[in-house]
Amino acid sequence: MTLMPLYIKDDATADLVARLAKLRGLTKQDAVRLAVQAELDRAREAIPLRERVAALRAAHPLPPQTGETADKEFFDDLSGEL
Template identity: 40%
Template structure:
């Protein structure tokens, strides 16, 4: 579905970005939108961003093994 930009300012900004990035105006708009979405997603609180990782980690079965300094020293060949 085509996007019709009627704002002169938006058109000017798209042309400026396209010129600087040496891409088409369409690609410049795509880049700008993708970057803005990425910026907004990364501005989520840290707890919300890492929750999927914590949930995935919690699903792993417990081994009962104790991971302490001596354990890591042993597997790294350190005395």
């Protein structure tokens, strides 16, 4: 993949990037990366939790139920009856 350079032609935007870079002690490139990543994270978190959990469960489904019950004997067996 060939990457193209990013040119900021808008003076106000270039000033914002420079101010963020100076504030954080970063290069302008790192300031842009930081700002874009923060916005992507914010956008991802804007998805309702119910939808994020549903996507997670779809990607990683639970194993089928065995029909067995998790009673005291089951937990005692797990702990070695300590």
